[in-house]
Amino acid sequence: MSHLKLYEIRGAQFNHENQTTRFCLYAPNARNVYVILIAYGFQQYRLEMVKNHENLWEIVTDKAPPGQRYLYLINDFRGREKLRIDPISFSVVSNRLTRQVQSVVHDEHAYVWNDQNWMRRRSQTNPLKLPLSIYEIQPKSWKSSVYWPMNYRQLTFDLINYCLEMGFTHVEMYGILEHTDRWEYGYQISNYFAPSRFNGQCDDLKYLIDHLHQNNIGVILDWVPTHFKHHHFFHGYSTSLHEYDGTDLYANVPSQWSTLYFDFDKEETRRLLFASALYFLDRLHFDGIRFDAVSQMIRRNQTDIPSAMTFLRELNQTIHTHYPGVMCIAEESEGYPNVNRALNFDLKWNFGWSNNARNFLRTPVTERAGHWREKILDVLNCARWSEDKMICTVSHDDTETGPFDSRNVLLNCASHARNEIEKFADLRNFFAWQICAPSRGHLIHMGDEIVQPMSWFQRCFRGKSSMDWSLSNSTSLHGRIQKCIQDLNHLYIRHRQFWEYGEESYSLIYEYAPNLVIAYHRGISNNYRIAVIHNFSDHGYRSYDIQLPKSDPNIERIQHVKEIFNTNQLQYGGSGTFQNERIEIDRNNMTLTVALPPLSTIVLNETLI
Structure with a gap:
C-alpha cells in the first residue's frame, strides 16, 4: 500500500x-x-x-x-x-x-473473533448485488440517556434482535469515533482510532460487531474525514490533534461546524486519515464506511480541492483491492457529477430523493399534481439513469432542527392531513415509496420507523433515549406503521427483483398526474416480476385501470397476477378495504384493473410463462 x-x-x-x-x-x-x-x-x-x-x-x-x-x-x-x-x-x-x-494501552490479541464465516462470505460477494436495508443509530442514545449510556456489549443482543425482527440487513453507526461531549451528535472528532468512550472500549465494540456478524447483520461506520475538533479545554491539557507539537500538522481553515478543515496538501493528514479508515476495517471488521461531508471535503468556495480528491480515490481503491466486499459510501450533498466513478465510491446517498420525497409529503394532496414531474418522475428517472448508484435515505439530519424544534419530524411533515388516519396512511405510503423505488438500498434513522412526534435530538437533549420505545410494538398507529415497515423490509429482502440489479431493473408502466397514480416494474427473477403501484391522492378506487405499455415484450407472458403487499391493511392502521383478491388483465385493451386504496401502495407479483 x-x-x-x-x-x-x-x-x-x-x-x-x-x-x-x-x-x-x-x-x-x-x-x-x-x-x-x-x-x-x-x-x-x-x-x-x-x-x-x-x-x-x-x-x-x-x-x-x-x-x-x-x-x-x-x-x-x-x-x-x-x-x-x-x-x-x-x-x-x-x-x-x-x-x-x-x-x-490495548492488547490487540486479547479479543478472539468468531465471525470467520461472515468475513469469508463477504470477501466472495459483491455487496451491490445483495439487499441493503440500513438502520442508522447513535449507540450512546439508542436505548438510553446519553448521560447514562449503555456499553456496546449491553446493546448487542437488543440490537441484533431488533434488526432481525425489523428486517434490517445492516446497522450504520454514528458517534462511534471519540468525541468530547455526551450530548453531541458525535461529529466533532478528537481521536480517529478510539471508539467513543461513552459506550466502552475497543474490545467492547469488537464484541458488538462480532455478534452482529454472527447473526448475518453488516455494520457500517459513519466516518468524519473532513474536519476535526480543535478547541483546547484546559491550558495544560488537550484531546485535540490541533497544534500537537506546537505547529499546524493537520489543519486548514475554520469550517462551518466550528471545527477545522483537514488540509489534504499535508502528508501527515493523508497518512493519519488513511490509517484511520484501514484500522476500522482491519481491526474492527466494519463492512462499509460512510464518508461524511464529502461535498465540503472536495470543493469549497466554488473551487475543487485536488489533494482531497486524490486522497479519496487512493483510499477507496485501496479498500476495494485489499478488503473485497467492503462498501465505500459518499454523503455528497452538492451534486458533484459522477462522484462514484470520479472518486471510486460504490454508493452515494440520494439527497435528491430525500429532499423531494419529504417535500412531497409536506405538500397538501390538492397541490401535488403541480409538483408531480419534479418530485416524482424526475426523481425516478434520475435514479434509473444516473451514473451514480444511490441509497434512498431518511437520516438523522433530515428530521433534526435543533433541541427545541420538531417541524422536520416526519409526523409534522404530514400535518396537512385531515386526520390522524390520513396522516399515517400518507406516512406508510412515504416509506413504501422509499423501500420499493429504484435504488441500491435504503436507510431509516432510529425513531423514524415509529414516526415519533419529538425529534431524536430533542429527546436526547432532554436526557431521554433518542427513540421513544413506549411507541414500539404498540397497538397505536405508531406501532402499526412500525409493523408496516417491518413487513416492507422483509418483502424487500425476499424478492431479489428489488436489489439484485438495483435501479437497472426499473421500468415505468404508467403515470397519471391528475390522479397522482404511478406504477412501475422492479425486474424479473425466476419468471416472477414485481410491479409497484403508488396512489399519492386521498381518493380510493374500487376499480382502477392501469394502462400497460405496448412496448413491454413480457405482456403476453403474464399468466397470473397476485397482490403480495398493501399498505392499507388493518394491521398497519389502514381501512382493510380495496383488497385485490383477483386481478384482471385485458390484453385487448392493454389494461390491468386493480382496487387502489387512497394514500397507499400495492405490490403485485406477476407470474410469467
Missing part, C-alpha cells in the same frame, strides 16, 4: 513475547516528549522519550501493561507544556477526578 498502516507502528504497541509496550509518537517539532503513566487518576511514572531519525518519539517499557492509562507531556515548538492524549489511541477512558480523557 502507498500509505503505511500507522496503527501497526505508532501509539502504544504491546509485545506479548517480552511483555513490554513500545510507545511511538509523531511530533516532529516538539522539544521534548514524556509518557505519563497514570494510576488512580494521577501520575505514577514519567518516562522520557527519544526522537529517532524519522522524527518519531519512542520508548519501550515494562511498566505499561494492557489497561494502563497514559498521556503524553509535550514540550512543544514554542516551549509550552501540555498533556495530550495519544492521536493513535485504540481506547480512551474518562477520569472524573482530573476531568481528563486518557489513552489506554
Whole structure:
C-alpha cells in the first residue's frame, strides 16, 4: 500500500513475547516528549522519550501493561507544556477526578473473533448485488440517556434482535469515533482510532460487531474525514490533534461546524486519515464506511480541492483491492457529477430523493399534481439513469432542527392531513415509496420507523433515549406503521427483483398526474416480476385501470397476477378495504384493473410463462 498502516507502528504497541509496550509518537517539532503513566487518576511514572531519525518519539517499557492509562507531556515548538492524549489511541477512558480523557494501552490479541464465516462470505460477494436495508443509530442514545449510556456489549443482543425482527440487513453507526461531549451528535472528532468512550472500549465494540456478524447483520461506520475538533479545554491539557507539537500538522481553515478543515496538501493528514479508515476495517471488521461531508471535503468556495480528491480515490481503491466486499459510501450533498466513478465510491446517498420525497409529503394532496414531474418522475428517472448508484435515505439530519424544534419530524411533515388516519396512511405510503423505488438500498434513522412526534435530538437533549420505545410494538398507529415497515423490509429482502440489479431493473408502466397514480416494474427473477403501484391522492378506487405499455415484450407472458403487499391493511392502521383478491388483465385493451386504496401502495407479483 502507498500509505503505511500507522496503527501497526505508532501509539502504544504491546509485545506479548517480552511483555513490554513500545510507545511511538509523531511530533516532529516538539522539544521534548514524556509518557505519563497514570494510576488512580494521577501520575505514577514519567518516562522520557527519544526522537529517532524519522522524527518519531519512542520508548519501550515494562511498566505499561494492557489497561494502563497514559498521556503524553509535550514540550512543544514554542516551549509550552501540555498533556495530550495519544492521536493513535485504540481506547480512551474518562477520569472524573482530573476531568481528563486518557489513552489506554490495548492488547490487540486479547479479543478472539468468531465471525470467520461472515468475513469469508463477504470477501466472495459483491455487496451491490445483495439487499441493503440500513438502520442508522447513535449507540450512546439508542436505548438510553446519553448521560447514562449503555456499553456496546449491553446493546448487542437488543440490537441484533431488533434488526432481525425489523428486517434490517445492516446497522450504520454514528458517534462511534471519540468525541468530547455526551450530548453531541458525535461529529466533532478528537481521536480517529478510539471508539467513543461513552459506550466502552475497543474490545467492547469488537464484541458488538462480532455478534452482529454472527447473526448475518453488516455494520457500517459513519466516518468524519473532513474536519476535526480543535478547541483546547484546559491550558495544560488537550484531546485535540490541533497544534500537537506546537505547529499546524493537520489543519486548514475554520469550517462551518466550528471545527477545522483537514488540509489534504499535508502528508501527515493523508497518512493519519488513511490509517484511520484501514484500522476500522482491519481491526474492527466494519463492512462499509460512510464518508461524511464529502461535498465540503472536495470543493469549497466554488473551487475543487485536488489533494482531497486524490486522497479519496487512493483510499477507496485501496479498500476495494485489499478488503473485497467492503462498501465505500459518499454523503455528497452538492451534486458533484459522477462522484462514484470520479472518486471510486460504490454508493452515494440520494439527497435528491430525500429532499423531494419529504417535500412531497409536506405538500397538501390538492397541490401535488403541480409538483408531480419534479418530485416524482424526475426523481425516478434520475435514479434509473444516473451514473451514480444511490441509497434512498431518511437520516438523522433530515428530521433534526435543533433541541427545541420538531417541524422536520416526519409526523409534522404530514400535518396537512385531515386526520390522524390520513396522516399515517400518507406516512406508510412515504416509506413504501422509499423501500420499493429504484435504488441500491435504503436507510431509516432510529425513531423514524415509529414516526415519533419529538425529534431524536430533542429527546436526547432532554436526557431521554433518542427513540421513544413506549411507541414500539404498540397497538397505536405508531406501532402499526412500525409493523408496516417491518413487513416492507422483509418483502424487500425476499424478492431479489428489488436489489439484485438495483435501479437497472426499473421500468415505468404508467403515470397519471391528475390522479397522482404511478406504477412501475422492479425486474424479473425466476419468471416472477414485481410491479409497484403508488396512489399519492386521498381518493380510493374500487376499480382502477392501469394502462400497460405496448412496448413491454413480457405482456403476453403474464399468466397470473397476485397482490403480495398493501399498505392499507388493518394491521398497519389502514381501512382493510380495496383488497385485490383477483386481478384482471385485458390484453385487448392493454389494461390491468386493480382496487387502489387512497394514500397507499400495492405490490403485485406477476407470474410469467
